[in-house]
Amino acid sequence: MLKKFFTLFLLVVVAIFLTGENDLTAIEGGKDGKKSDKKVITACDGKTQVVLNDVSKNEVMPKEKAQEVASMLLATYQQQKKYQSTKFTRRDSLIWERELKAMIEEGYKWFHDPSLGTNGISCDMCHPDATDTHPETYPKFQIQLKKVALLRDMINWCIENPMEGKPLKEDDPRLKAMEAYIIWARANQDPRPQAKTLNPGKR
Amino acid sequence: MPKMPSERKEEQYLKEREEFFKMLPKLNRRQFLKVAMASAAVALAKNQFPPHSFQIVEAVEAKQGGGTEVKFRFAYISDTHLYERKLNERFVRAALKAVQDVNALDPQPDFVLFGGDLAQLGQPEELKLGKEILSELKPKLYMMVGEHDWYLDLGEKWIELFGQPYYSFDHKGVHFIVLNSVLVDDYWTESKMTPMERMKFMAQLDNPKGRPFTVGRGYGDVGKKQFEWLKQDLAKVSKDTPIVVFSHSPLYKYYKPWNFWTDDAEEVQALLRPFKNVTVIHGHTHQPVFNKIGNINFYGMLSTAWPWPYAPTGLPKLTIKMNRADPFDQFDGCGDGTVEVLANGKANKIYNLWSREPMKVTARYLESGGKEEVPPVPADPSF
Numbered sequence: 413m414l415k416k417f418f419t420l421f422l423l424v425v426v427a428i429f430l431t432g433e434n435d436l437t438a439i440e441g442g443k444d445g446k447k448s449d450k451k452v453i454t455a456c457d458g459k460t461q462v463v464l465n466d467v468s469k470n471e472v473m474p475k476e477k478a479q480e481v482a483s484m485l486l487a488t489y490q491q492q493k494k495y496q497s498t499k500f501t502r503r504d505s506l507i508w509e510r511e512l513k514a515m516i517e518e519g520y521k522w523f524h525d526p527s528l529g530t531n532g533i534s535c536d537m538c539h540p541d542a543t544d545t546h547p548e549t550y551p552k553f554q555i556q557l558k559k560v561a562l563l564r565d566m567i568n569w570c571i572e573n574p575m576e577g578k579p580l581k582e583d584d585p586r587l588k589a590m591e592a593y594i595i596w597a598r599a600n601q602d603p604r605p606q607a608k609t610l611n612p613g614k615r
Numbered sequence: 616m617p618k619m620p621s622e623r624k625e626e627q628y629l630k631e632r633e634e635f636f637k638m639l640p641k642l643n644r645r646q647f648l649k650v651a652m653a654s655a656a657v658a659l660a661k662n663q664f665p666p667h668s669f670q671i672v673e674a675v676e677a678k679q680g681g682g683t684e685v686k687f688r689f690a691y692i693s694d695t696h697l698y699e700r701k702l703n704e705r706f707v708r709a710a711l712k713a714v715q716d717v718n719a720l721d722p723q724p725d726f727v728l729f730g731g732d733l734a735q736l737g738q739p740e741e742l743k744l745g746k747e748i749l750s751e752l753k754p755k756l757y758m759m760v761g762e763h764d765w766y767l768d769l770g771e772k773w774i775e776l777f778g779q780p781y782y783s784f785d786h787k788g789v790h791f792i793v794l795n796s797v798l799v800d801d802y803w804t805e806s807k808m809t810p811m812e813r814m815k816f817m818a819q820l821d822n823p824k825g826r827p828f829t830v831g832r833g834y835g836d837v838g839k840k841q842f843e844w845l846k847q848d849l850a851k852v853s854k855d856t857p858i859v860v861f862s863h864s865p866l867y868k869y870y871k872p873w874n875f876w877t878d879d880a881e882e883v884q885a886l887l888r889p890f891k892n893v894t895v896i897h898g899h900t901h902q903p904v905f906n907k908i909g910n911i912n913f914y915g916m917l918s919t920a921w922p923w924p925y926a927p928t929g930l931p932k933l934t935i936k937m938n939r940a941d942p943f944d945q946f947d948g949c950g951d952g953t954v955e956v957l958a959n960g961k962a963n964k965i966y967n968l969w970s971r972e973p974m975k976v977t978a979r980y981l982e983s984g985g986k987e988e989v990p991p992v993p994a995d996p997s998f
Binding site for chain 1: 698702703704705735819820821872873921922923924926927928939940942943945995
């Protein structure tokens with residue numbers, strides 16, 4: 413599973429070069445601002461990188477090569493972690509908490525705001541504390557939508573129908589914030605065990 | 616036990632569904648869409664009962680005797696939450712549907728109780744629209760107030776349109792009491808809220824700062840006066856007289872975070888304790904919910920506008936939860952209903968759920984601790 417995941421992200425290869433936290437352009441001698449035409453691949457930590465000297469930017473790697481690169485990148489990442497054990501300061505966690513809280517509050521605000529619709533109705537009128545939104549049951553087949561729906565599809569459906577509004581774009585920050593609030597509320601304000609268990613597909 | 620017609624209908628519906636699901640995997644996409652539409656048609660057909668079809672259920676009851684024969688019926692409509700018509704047709708449609716239902720009842724009920732929350736934000740236009748819609752009712756109408764009607768102007772417009780918010784009347788040997796059970800502490804003066812801010816604060820069910828409802832407390836002396844009145848009113852009634860109390864909030868404690876709650880419930884219950892037969896009918900909870908505490912049977916009313924989810928905790932043990940509401944059907948989980956008052960002073964409640972089989976909950980069910988006359992339990996309850 414993990415291997416497949418990485419293969420997907422790594423498309424081109426030649427030589428491998430670890431930069432750790434270094435700035436890639438510096439390594440490539442790009443201080444003059446010239447961009448390299450070499451393929452650079454970054455791991456999901458956003459830091460660990462490989463530079464492939466023998467693959468140009470638009471080349472597609474054969475599967476075997478791609479796997480080799482993926483394994484290398486992963487090994488490098490793990491090696492790296494050994495030496496620089498991740499240090500989270502108290503400040504880090506305070507920032508994370510604050511940011512999460514802000515997003516949830518934003519979601520709470522929209523969840524209670526009739527302006528998503530046109531008839532005065534807001535989500536909380538039917539879902540106090542986001543009850544009965546069942547985020548843990550997604551994805552699931554919604555027979556009336558005739559497809560497998562994600563949480564956001566149902567949010568949009570409820571905007572269009574009971575609230576007679578326009579559906580939000582998939583990347584609309586309001587939609588994202590409402591997802592954050594719904595998941596948080598379900599996990600934190602409902603003490604029942606079913607609220608704490610992922611159960612995709614549950615009707 | 617012979618099958619009620621309603622059960623057969625339910626079975627037939629379930630069978631059709633079953634067949635539909637069996638077909639699903641065998642279909643290509645085009646056929647699939649066709650079938651999906653056919654299934655919608657099945658659902659539609661199911662909804663097309665004549666408005667008074669829920670009377671079918673009662674036929675089975677008649678043979679029992681022992682004072683359980685129906686002495687009279689009244690109907691209820693509750694929680695219409697109307698906005699102005701130009702803003703929201705949806706809830707207007709639902710309220711009109713309830714009025715039609717009641718007018719189609721045969722025989723006609725002796726009267727109709729409106730259970731509160733006629734308006735959504737207490738606006739004069741909303742209340743007037745509600746009055747206009749309810750004026751279409753053929754039977755006599757008794758009004759009760761809800762928090763959505765009250766907190767814009769602390770009842771001024773409502774009282775102008777409908778009269779006193781608490782009162783009593785006698786009907787065929789039963790003493791009826793209508794309460795204003797939505798009184799809360801003053802949260803607006805100190806924080807200098809505008810009337811609309813005060814209204815919206817109250818209208819939000821999951822408001823973390825919300826204040827608990829009371830009958831006998833609340834701001835100023837409204838609650839105190841009402842409680843005194845209630846004491847005196849009850850003092851005039853003999854202990855054998857059946858009593859039916861209407862309150863908007865449940866006169867017990869179900870779930871405080873949503874104000875499914877009356878903070879001085881015990882004090883009101885204590886006043887009712889000496890009486891032989893007491894039934895409390897309440898609004899606000901928008902769901903089939905029933906309870907028994909001591910000598911008092913409680914039934915919650917349906918809303919015409921939307922069903923509330925069951926609260927995560929605190930649900931009275933005797934309540935049988937209805938299935939989850941279908942969000943694709945505006946009327947599912949909503950409805951109106953009737954109450955049968957029996958010769959022995961007890962009251963049964965019929966939930967006329969618009970998109971489902973009607974549900975009858977009897978006093979016998981409650982008084983047997985849920986052992987007798989158990990209403991049908993749905994296979995797939997709300998979760």
